[in-house]
Amino acid sequence: MYIKPFEVEEWMNAWETGAKYNIAETCVDSVSLDQLFELTGENKEKFLNALSAKRLTYGDIAGQPAFKEGVCALYRTIRPEQVVPTHGASGANHHVFLSLLSPGDSVVSVMPTYQQLYSIPESLGAEVSILRLRREDGYLPDLGELRRLAGRGVKMICVNNPNNPTGALMDARMLEEIADIARSAGAWVLCDEAYRHLTPGEEWSESMADIYEKGISVSGMSKVFSLAGLRLGWIASRDESVIKSCHSHRDYNLISCGMLDESVAALALKHGEKLLERNRSIVSENLEILDEWVSGEPLVDYVKPRGGTTALIRYGADMPSYEFCEAMYKETGAFVTPGDCFGEPRCFRIGYACGKETLKNGLRAVSGFLRALRAM
Structure with a gap:
């Protein structure tokens, strides 16, 4: 390929x-790890002793419950069974595309963005239409143009919020409008949210997975939580067909994530604030x-x-x-x-x-x- x-x-x-x-x-x-224990106030010796005593099996195949509960705290509506752990957010994006797209499917992706969002669908044989983000629009999508592109029988719309590389941020109203466009086409919206929650002040950052019933949120421990070395991410969606397909494909290419990684991530998310x-x-x-x-x-x-x-x-x-x-x-x-x-x-x-x-x-x-x- x-x-x-x-x-x-x-x-x-x-x-x-x-x-x-x-x-x-x-x-x-x-x-x-030393800084993580200092920030969280957790007992380092107790945690590491418990970790050292674990047998290094596959662990929880579908994801450690404490880790998935921690992920759910980052959303309004997502439940643990609607979270699929992956090897980083990049692994999550790849896994979504591999699980849901077929040759000939119509995909719309914004650009500039992380290249995965258009090059992977293209490599799988999807027909990818690019929605250019323009400087004069503050690098926010032209919703009229998105509506036109989505009218071609689109199967998936790919966005990135906050945007990499520009730092542009779509607010809840814009996300809802994108969801309405996708809903009219019966399409999924994959939103790469690897930088979500890193916004000025403490206002809540909305997720496409909460806003739209066919929304798919991808994120991880690397950017927002400063723990890229864990190589741990996730897919979150309320669409049962998405979760089922992702688990089915996961049996072939992932099986499970590392139990040590998930333990440290669970600790971090317990003290996410x-x-x-x-x-x-x-x-x-x-x-x-x-x-x-x-x-x-x-x-x-x-x-x-x-x-x-x-x-x-x-x-x-x-x-x-x-x-x-x-x-x-x-x-x-x-x-x-x-x-x-x-x-x-x-x-x-x-x-x-x-x-x-x-x-x-x-x-x-x-x-x-x-x-x-x-x-x-």
Whole structure:
């Protein structure tokens, strides 16, 4: 089966390890187990002793109950039996497509977004129509255009909220309108919600799985909870046919997730509000730093993110984004992601939820590179 190269992941794999200032990373500043116990107040010795005593079997095939209960707390309507654990949110997206799509099916996906949402359906033989998110619309979908595309007998609509790479955020009203469009076509809506809950303040972030009876939410422990090393995600849906199909395919390619991973994730989700408080604070403070930098840097501009951890920065240099990002990396050590990975030329994606000093130093390095280009 042919699939297009995953441009953003290939870029990250090639350059991330040696970066001096990694401001391409999209997770909120990762935590260690020691930090997790400190944040949650749980008894570290008691937990680790209990974990060490476990026999390393397959564990709970359908997912550890405590983990699934923790996931349900992130939704209004989802029950434990409506959660399918997966290997990361990326594994969840892949699993949904593999479980529900067939050659010839009609799919609509937004772009820019995480490439999985259009390249995997295409590789499975689906007919994929792209709904371009435009800068002048704040990178929010044109619902009139979506309605037109969905009128072609669409089987699945794929969106990403908050959006990666732009940080655009669809509110509840827009999600409901998308659900109405999908409902009229009898289509599923897959919403990649890997950055959900990372919004300013403490307002509740709505999920497509709560709003729409055929909504499918995908998320994980990596971005929002700073635990990418667990490689643990999930699919959540109230559509019984979705859950049944995902479990059926899971028997072939997954069987179960790691019992150690699910135990740590259950602990984190038990204290989810504490982790969210920490991570929202990081996102909020770092976005102020980024916004001040953009305002004071004459060769860049952006649509300010409203959620998530990423921003799409447009630069004024006459240089393709791959060339720009590679040259800057080699000259300054500042590591960002080319906009062309997302079909957005003359841009780069920045992940601003890293350590504060890394962000500040990385932005200074970007400014230095821009000044050098301007002087040429």
